[in-house]
Amino acid sequence: MNRPSQLLHPQRQPVEPLKAATVLLVRDCADGQGFEVLMTQRSPKASFAPTAYVFPGGGIEAQDAESQAHACARVRATQEPLRITQALAGLRETFEELGILLAYDTAGHQVTPQALAGLDRKAPLIPQCQARGWLLAVDQLRYLAHWTADRDLPRRFDVPFFIARMPEGQEPEADGTEQFTPVWVRPLQALERHRAGDFPIIFPTIRTLDRLSRYADTQALFAALPAEEPLWRSCPRSGWLAGSDTRYMEDEPPYGELEMVCPDGQQKHHLDWQSETAVPLRRNIARLTAPNGGVMTGPGTNSYLIGGADTGYAAIDPGPADAAHIQRLFDAAGGDIRHILCTHSHPDHSPGAPLLQALVESSGRPRPLIRGLASAPTARPSDHFVPDRALSDMEHIALSGKGLDGEIVTHTLQAVFTPGHAANHVCFVLLEDGLLFSGDHILNGSTTIINPPDGNMHAYLESLDRLDALCQQHGIQHILPAHGHVLGCARQTIAQLKGHRLAREARVLAAMEQLPDGSVHDWVALAYADTPRALWPLAERSLLAHVERIQAVRSGR
Numbered sequence: 190m191n192r193p194s195q196l197l198h199p200q201r202q203p204v205e206p207l208k209a210a211t212v213l214l215v216r217d218c219a220d221g222q223g224f225e226v227l228m229t230q231r232s233p234k235a236s237f238a239p240t241a242y243v244f245p246g247g248g249i250e251a252q253d254a255e256s257q258a259h260a261c262a263r264v265r266a267t268q269e270p271l272r273i274t275q276a277l278a279g280l281r282e283t284f285e286e287l288g289i290l291l292a293y294d295t296a297g298h299q300v301t302p303q304a305l306a307g308l309d310r311k312a313p314l315i316p317q318c319q320a321r322g323w324l325l326a327v328d329q330l331r332y333l334a335h336w337t338a339d340r341d342l343p344r345r346f347d348v349p350f351f352i353a354r355m356p357e358g359q360e361p362e363a364d365g366t367e368q369f370t371p372v373w374v375r376p377l378q379a380l381e382r383h384r385a386g387d388f389p390i391i392f393p394t395i396r397t398l399d400r401l402s403r404y405a406d407t408q409a410l411f412a413a414l415p416a417e418e419p420l421w422r423s424c425p426r427s428g429w430l431a432g433s434d435t436r437y438m439e440d441e442p443p444y445g446e447l448e449m450v451c452p453d454g455q456q457k458h459h460l461d462w463q464s465e466t467a468v469p470l471r472r473n474i475a476r477l478t479a480p481n482g483g484v485m486t487g488p489g490t491n492s493y494l495i496g497g498a499d500t501g502y503a504a505i506d507p508g509p510a511d512a513a514h515i516q517r518l519f520d521a522a523g524g525d526i527r528h529i530l531c532t533h534s535h536p537d538h539s540p541g542a543p544l545l546q547a548l549v550e551s552s553g554r555p556r557p558l559i560r561g562l563a564s565a566p567t568a569r570p571s572d573h574f575v576p577d578r579a580l581s582d583m584e585h586i587a588l589s590g591k592g593l594d595g596e597i598v599t600h601t602l603q604a605v606f607t608p609g610h611a612a613n614h615v616c617f618v619l620l621e622d623g624l625l626f627s628g629d630h631i632l633n634g635s636t637t638i639i640n641p642p643d644g645n646m647h648a649y650l651e652s653l654d655r656l657d658a659l660c661q662q663h664g665i666q667h668i669l670p671a672h673g674h675v676l677g678c679a680r681q682t683i684a685q686l687k688g689h690r691l692a693r694e695a696r697v698l699a700a701m702e703q704l705p706d707g708s709v710h711d712w713v714a715l716a717y718a719d720t721p722r723a724l725w726p727l728a729e730r731s732l733l734a735h736v737e738r739i740q741a742v743r744s745g746r
Contacts, residue, residue: 191452192622194598195472200453203340206347210279211246213333213352213397214289216373217407223375224407226398227355229287229363230370237344241389242379244397245289245368246348247282249275258315263293263324267417275349276327281314286368287361291326291353292318299326302358310364329353331414334400336393337424339436340454349419350397354407376402392425392436427456435460442633445677446470449624449667460674462488464514467521470675471622473497473600477518479508481537484727487634487672490537493626494522495619496600500590503528503602505617505626506671507541515544524552528586530602531561532628532671533611534574560586562606562613567642572611580604580615602626605659609649610637616656623665625656625679633673636689638727639734646694646734647741650687657683693717697735709733 193200214227228242252258254274264273284290288310292300300323308317318325330351338345361371374382376398382388383395390398400420404410414420425436426447434456437444443460450458450470459468464480473496478489490509496502502522507529508514518541519526526549531539542559550556558577568574586602603618610629617626629637630652639646659665660679668676676682693716700715701707709729716735717728 195474195622196452197450197469197472198453198455198457201455203454204343204345206337206345208249208275209247209346209348210249210275210282211244211348211350212279212283212330213244213350213401214283214355215352215401215407215410216355218375223377223405224410225373225375226379226401227287227289227361228372228374228379229361229368230372232367232369235367237346238391241391241394242372243390243394244350245283245286246279247286247367249278250281252313252315253278253281255315257319261315261318261323261325262327264327265417268327269417272332272349272417273327276330276351277325279330279349279351280325280327284308284314285310286364287371288364289356289359289361291329291356293324293326295322299356302360305359326353331411332417332419333414334397334419335422337422338393339425339427341427341456348393352410352414393423396423396438426451426454429456429459430461439677443674445633445667446675448677449675464489465517467494467517470669473500473622474619474624474669475521476669477514477521479511479514479537479541481509481511484724485638486537487632489672491669491671491673492518492541493669494518494526495602496522496527496588497590497598498523498525499592499598500588500600501525501527503530503586503588503600504545505530505602506532506538506628507545509537510540510544512544515541515548518545519548519552524549524554526557527555527588528602529557529559530580530586530604530615530617531559531574531576532616532626532630533561533614534564534568534572535611535629536571538628538671539574560604562615565612565643567612569643572643574613582606585620586617605655607652607656608645609652610639610644612643612645612648614652618659618663618665620663623663623667625660625665625668627656627668628671630656631668631676631682631686632670633676635673636686636731638730640730641734641737644730644734646690646731646738649734650690653683653687653690693731694735694739697732698739701736701739709736712736 215224217224230242231238233239258277294300330353333352334350337347363369363371379398383390423438427436428447464478467475467477469475475494477492482489492508493505494502504526529542560580561576564572564574584604588600592598601620605616607614607616607630639649665679668679696716700712704711713725713729713732
């Protein structure tokens with residue numbers, strides 16, 4: 190849900206992507222160590238990615254969709270007509286560029302290099318195959334990935350990446366016009382050469398090579414491919430980091446923030462973590478990160494300002510008792526802070542609240558109330574917190590004022606009780622914009638720790654379900670956490686987080702059954718074997734929460 194009036198930048202329509210297809214040809218290495226992929230260098234005069242090393246492929250043409258082309262293909266029964274068209278384009282382009290053809294002769298065998306010598310690479314391919322009774326081997330192509338170029342690029346492509354084994358006996362020979370210097374290279378070797386500066390490749394190629402490098406051989410790679418779906422789909426987004434153009438896929442932490450700040454894909458947002466100035470995320474939302482980064486806090490605690498000069502501001506999570514941070518938060522709001530809201534009582538979230546309140550009051554403005562839930566008896570002494578006024582579940586906190594155009598502007602935060610990480614945890618939904626401020630209940634880059642007795646795993650999972658229902662109800666797509674960048678795909682993020690917790694709980698249960706007389710120290714080594722050992726002391730807290738939940742289920746509580 191977007192209120193256009195609250196977006197930071199005027200929106201523009203991204204360029205419509207051109208349709209193309211790419212084929213990755215792979216072969217196992219002769220030494221039995223891994224596999225290689227065929228790449229070729231583009232012409233220095235190419236209009237797209239000049240001099241870059243790419244996988245063969247090119248634009249889809251009308252001839253690739255014609256019935257006679259489809260009739261000249263051997264396909265799997267599960268391959269859709271569109272996918273057949275794309276595969277035919279990829280095969281045709283691979284032949285035109287490198288002289289390699291995946292096709293069957295009249296006996297159903299792979300065509301020989303000698304037979305291929307009679308084909309004209311500059312003439313239409315389909316009539317030549319029909320004249321010989323050949324069928325193009327569309328059935329040998331598997332759907333590896335699907336890339337749509339970044340929305341900010343002036344020239345964009347929509348490209349399925351197919352993958353197939355290199356036909357035996359054939360050798361690549363570049364056409365010398367579009368493509369030069371074919372080379373067989375191991376994925377990791379290509380990435381190393383790129384980092385060294387002698388192997389130029391573009392973002393989708395880099396990410397594809399990185400994912401290919403995770404497989405031991407072609408057998409493992411092909412075994413991992415779904416039937417007719419790609420391993421991944423991506424339309425990257427770009428931002429600025431340390432002054433450089435950086436691009437991210439959907440599963441990378443900054444992606445959701447880039448999507449929320451610049452939905453049309455303009456490259457205007459800076460991702461650097463700093464604590465000196467507030468970072469605008471919308472016209473009515475700014476984030477100021479406290480300088481308390483660490484293992485438990487990531488880049489630091491995010492304090493959020495909701496509102497504007499016409500409505501005043503609500504501050505969510507003023508953070509630790511850091512006078513300089515509180516001053517910057519006050520300054521970013523021009524001192525006009527009307528509500529101070531705390532998601533929970535942990536020392537990196539609520540201690541700054543009374544400091545901010547005093548600073549506002551000393552400026553001559555009305556004293557804003559500190560709102561939240563009091564810490565429970567189960568909280569540690571360091572987590573003691575008592576608000577001026579306790580929030581009610583689903584209560585609305587509203588800011589309203591008259592904008593420059595005379596229209597009434599309203600920003601309404603709804604408090605949602607979400608115990609689990611802490612007994613007094615509260616999230617907030619910005620109703621007009623469909624945004625969720627998740628505190629520590631949902632983080633970007635890590636899972637939150639559930640530390641009994643104030644933390645409770647059963648309550649945490651139930652709160653996730655409640656947040657999922659609210660996301661569905663309000664069309665919420667983005668989550669603004671207390672640590673890390675904005676998260677996108679809110680409901681998918683919640684589902685993945687719950688799935689991760691339940692999978693971890695299954696491992697905890699297996700550890701308990703394997704060592705029934707063991708301790709938390711014994712079980713963590715089994716249940717968190719995939720986690721760095723240095724983090725096990727932290728993991729023990731959440732493991733204990735899982736143990737309590739398992740025991741409660743067993744006892745019927």
